[in-house]
Amino acid sequence: xxxxxxxxxxxxxxxxxxxxxxxxxxxxxxxxxxxxxxxxxxxxxxxxxxxxxxxxxxxxxxxxxxxxxxxxxxxxxxxxxxxxxxxxxxxxxxxxxxxxxxxxxxxxxxxxxxxxxxxxxxxxxxxxxxxxxxxxxxxxxxxxxxxxxxxxxxxxxxxxxxxxxxxxxxxxxxxxxxxxxxxxxxxxxxxxxxxxxxxxxxxxxxxxxxxxxxxxxxxxxxxxxxxxxxxxxxxxxxxxxxxxxxxxxxxxxxxxxxxxxxxxxxxxxxxxxxxxxxxxxxxxxxxxxxxxxxxxxxxxxxxxxxxxxxxxxxxxxxxxxxxxxxxxxxxxxxxxxxxxxxxxxxxxxxxxxxxxxxxxxxxxxxxxxxxxxxxxxxxxxxxxxxxxxxxxxxxxxxxxxxxx
Numbered sequence: 380x381x382x383x384x385x386x387x388x389x390x391x392x393x394x395x396x397x398x399x400x401x402x403x404x405x406x407x408x409x410x411x412x413x414x415x416x417x418x419x420x421x422x423x424x425x426x427x428x429x430x431x432x433x434x435x436x437x438x439x440x441x442x443x444x445x446x447x448x449x450x451x452x453x454x455x456x457x458x459x460x461x462x463x464x465x466x467x468x469x470x471x472x473x474x475x476x477x478x479x480x481x482x483x484x485x486x487x488x489x490x491x492x493x494x495x496x497x498x499x500x501x502x503x504x505x506x507x508x509x510x511x512x513x514x515x516x517x518x519x520x521x522x523x524x525x526x527x528x529x530x531x532x533x534x535x536x537x538x539x540x541x542x543x544x545x546x547x548x549x550x551x552x553x554x555x556x557x558x559x560x561x562x563x564x565x566x567x568x569x570x571x572x573x574x575x576x577x578x579x580x581x582x583x584x585x586x587x588x589x590x591x592x593x594x595x596x597x598x599x600x601x602x603x604x605x606x607x608x609x610x611x612x613x614x615x616x617x618x619x620x621x622x623x624x625x626x627x628x629x630x631x632x633x634x635x636x637x638x639x640x641x642x643x644x645x646x647x648x649x650x651x652x653x654x655x656x657x658x659x660x661x662x663x664x665x666x667x668x669x670x671x672x673x674x675x676x677x678x679x680x681x682x683x684x685x686x687x688x689x690x691x692x693x694x695x696x697x698x699x700x701x702x703x704x705x706x707x708x709x710x711x712x713x714x715x716x717x718x719x720x721x722x723x724x725x726x727x728x729x730x731x732x733x734x735x736x737x738x739x740x741x742x743x744x745x746x747x748x749x750x751x752x753x754x755x756x757x758x759x760x761x762x763x764x765x766x767x768x769x770x771x772x773x774x775x776x777x778x779x780x781x782x783x
């Protein structure tokens with residue numbers, strides 16, 4: 380495999396299927412945070428590799444994919460300790476965005492998004508805490524899915540902030556993304572993943588205002604087209620307190636959870652983090668759990684409100700990111716401001732613990748921009764099946780036009 384895109388950090392790690400099923404013949408790539416028996420997870424950090432031992436078994440998600448007929452064709456790049464949305468790794472470099480080569484791929488599931496976008500893998504798995512599947516999927520022009528928090532096992536995956544961590548996946552095909560969901564999503568007692576499709580669409584106007592003007596212009600025709608296909612459409616403000624307030628709640632709770640998860644390792648191993656990452660980890664050290672009581676209460680309230688609003692028959696439309704991928708080598712201070720703006724959008728599903736899919740249906744100046752749909756808690760398969768059905772309809776329409 381000629382990986383001129385620098386998507387993979389380990390092409391030598393390959394596994395054959397252990398069974399047969401929905402994913403027969405599918406090649407998948409895995410972010411270098413998933414355990415593979417006999418290998419050390421890299422997590423984008425030489426110091427993590429240096430201080431850890433080889434895995435005793437495969438991560439649960441990898442086992443499920445192998446058992447369904449897929450084969451693993453390598454481990455992909457990730458941002459250092461998964462604590463970034465950019466895809467730029469101080470230690471290992473930056474994968475090349477196949478859809479916009481002068482721009483970053485997004486992170487922290489950078490290599491997985493690039494592998495899917497470049498056709499190096501049919502399916503790629505990653506992790507999403509604050510947008511690490513959704514943002515690179517938007518920047519690289521592929522479907523990207525973050526499930527309901529807790530619906531996919533994190534066993535055998537290096538964590539960042541367990542309060543928000545999820546296993547997600549990317550593909551150039553919505554149908555394949557739906558098949559992956561049927562394999563990876565855990566079914567629980569009382570789960571309401573009904574076969575019926577959503578009937579109501581909400582358009583979050585405050586999230587549209589958070590995107591830049593060219594992105595708004597690119598997404599509005601798609602939103603109007605979607606709205607025409609739903610029985611009921613309503614334009615709303617999703618964050619009455621303001622998206623900036625929601626982002627601050629997310630950022631603080633994520634930060635305290637990161638330090639609780641990795642603080643001891645950092646103090647003992649004394650890793651040398653790259654620019655941006657070092658400052659973020661230093662900040663997490665300053666947060667005490669006791670300082671986050673109001674934020675935890677606010678998140679519980681937001682989660683309850685979103686669940687009631689979306690129920691089991693409603694989708695929420697938002698821009699995935701504020702615009703197309705930033706240019707490579709953008710100054711660090713400017714990138715940090717872009718990251719903060721982007722998290723105003725990506726924190727919604729995080730705070731709500733909700734499933735979200737980004738759809739690669741638009742572009743700005745030839746660069747991909749994603750439109751996202753968020754469903755109610757536990758409505759993962761319904762959301763994935765809706766996307767697959769819409770994709771099939773669009774392809775049928777294109778085929779019919781071509782025949783004319």
